[in-house]
Amino acid sequence: MSKLHGEAEALDEVDHVLGEEYEHTPVPMSARRSTFSVTTVWIGFPMIITGAMTGSLLVLGMGFTNAVWAMLLGNLIMFAYVGLLGVLGTRRGMNFALLASVVFGRKGYMLASGLLSTLLLGWYAVQTGITGSLISSAYELNYVAMTVIAGLLYIGITFVGVHGLHLIGLVSVPLFVLLGGWVVADSLSTTSWAEIAAYPGNNGAATMSMGVGLTVVIALFIDAGTVTADFNRWAKDTKASVIATFSAFPFANMCAMLVGGIMTAALAVPDANPFGTDNMFGYMNGKQLTFLSVLAFLFLYCNLGSVCAHCLYNAATGWSRILNSRMRLMAVVLGVIGIVIAAGNVWAFFIQWLSLLGILVPPIGAIILVDQYLQRRNATIDRDWRPTAFAAWAAGSIVAVIVEFYAPHFSTAISAGLAGGVAYLLFNRMPEAARAGA
Template sequence: MSQATAQTATDEIDHVLGDEYEHNPVPAAARHGLFSMILVWAGFPMIITGAMTGSLLVLGMGFSRALVAMVVGNLIMLAYVAALGHLGMRSGSNFALIANKVFGQKGYMLASGLLSTLLLGWYAVQTGITGALISGTYGLNYVAMTVVAGLLYIAITFVGVKGLHYIGLVSVPLFVILGVFVAGHAAATAGWSAIMSYAGNNGVATMSMGVGLTVVIALFIDAGTVTADFNRWAKNGTHSLIATFSAFPVANLVAMLVGGIMTAALAVPNANPFGADNMFGYMNSLHVGWLSVLAFLFLYINLGSVCSHCLYNAATGWSRILGTHMRVMAVVLGAIGIAVAAGNIWAFFIQWLSLLGILVPPIGVIMLLDRYVIRPQAEATSDWRPTAFGAWAIGSLAAFVVEFYAPQLSTALSSGIVAGAAYWGLSYAIAPKPQAA
């Protein structure tokens, strides 16, 4: 197929499914309503992986301390994501277009490429979890189930932001119904007093509050940083804020509480949330035929929501960098993600969150300071902006120091705070000095 023919085919698909505005701001006439924005955002974190994370927090911290980490971490995410989302809403630009002004006309490729690649990794992680849970529960072939999942998730992403709307329309209410059932059914076996007093795995809390906050923040810090990819579709600032609030704290906290309540209620010694000790495994453990069928469908639909969101972000970022179309990159990157998922990359979940907590927060904090405070009206005037990259390096280095020498603290908060202070200092240190009269 010639390049001209391929371009014509892509243009025809965009005409049918809608323009994704990879290289230009979304015009006002193409913006989506509030209900659609809420579905796009709520369908992202209200997932079984969030419930697994809630289980990990409760196992490591005990229920009451984990609850504090969940609430505080989600409020931090609300402030961070809402502020970045407003940048996308007011300009109509995706993350890569905004990063172009902050990191430089070539430098943005490093920031956008890193985040897009990390999100592709998340797509692979969640796709691998799908295949592993289906294979372990029903005895089906892991690779086959992973490939089926990956192809389904590519198809949803290919539709574009409308696909994220439709998968959220199914995934969100299904999670709410099944999540309330699982949490309530498990709680009935122990009682709320036992849940609140649950002290952690085998009665021992091993996770500090700092680490707990990092886990909560890092779970969606990458997607939260590229939030402009979603919020650029909002009609106004109020819609952007409400949609963000539906995700953080509402959807993310609901998901974490489902897993946390179930884990505290059952108090299984050495529970494995990534094995059978999760809401999917709980539904199947009841040995009710129709519930097991529903659990099967739920897993594919629910993880299909987060996977399609991650792949959408990754494809949007790389399409801007390579000068191609989002849908083309969704197919290419989706195929790569399937291959990676088949290699059990999801098993490195905790290490992945630690990496995100070190590298990603500085990017968002630098963008917030640059666009709101230091250079709000500035355009891209250079290929690389050393102050932005210098602050990014300083923030990440600080997080590495915390990781090894003060592990009880939060690497995510440390990297963001230090990077912000560094960017502020570097920006004013090299600012042109006024000439004496």
């Protein structure tokens, strides 16, 4: 018992030094951060090499012009979705787990928050594994060592808290702008804008529909976008919240995707593999210039460190609420689990599974939006379970599965969100007796 008391006192001391993270209570106005700080937290999240890889995949599958349209529309949808959820977090000061408690119930929220927190832990492991894999293959260094170093670095950033996310954004974003801009300019020197705009896709055959393209754009950050209250609760007001969200969607995410997309269309490499060597990191190392290789090495650790720290922060915030613990303690525990998965080189097996589970996420955010904007504004946590929320979640997820497997040319993410939101609206308009006490 005394050991537990000692650990609690140690965590209290850490919180006193680094700042309270408000895992279980709303963030008071006195602890809110500046617009610049919250913006750097968000802008550093999607401006990453993984976004550039996604832009390359879109261009390969859709051709350049259609891919740009998918990027633009998908990011505008994300701006609306994440922006509205973020404003809720700002107005109430609540993290996602607390908001979900209002909508799904004081016990029911554990299913929604647990799913999203676990998904984000999985993506932390995947991105940490990608860091180790790219560094190992590019510089012939030990994969396990590079992965463990990356994971420990990312745990350290997360442990600092929201201020750590702010600091890594200050480093990661300028590096991406500098190196991404150079990659675009250098690759453009080999062709013309007219040829890039006319690029038809991999080997001249575009195979991806607009619906699938939109799903790819949205799915990249739908998990973290849904728990946006974890970040936006720190904003001082609605204006700051919207500015911070806009810096991520469409601005940062669009920039990252365009870097990869432009490079891919300009080089027109047959059978390109963006998750192999056909990406901006591989392009920089391919120049075989020592100073550029050193910059690329530092860039990769900082850049993927940003997305990993954000994912781990979300996962730790969610699980700390569920387990009645502290964010910093959970960051260490979950971070170590993620490192083991990544260092074990099994992270690649999780990607398809995480993507499949991701189709369950859009209804969650849609239900919260309908509940808090249209049905029960300023509602409180008033019961253990709210069955209508779960019924709507199930309806949205069923639609997502149907679209995913039987109508793949449509957008799974958009279909799931719309179905979940509409179902929740309809279920709450049913007579009380028909809802069986919901």
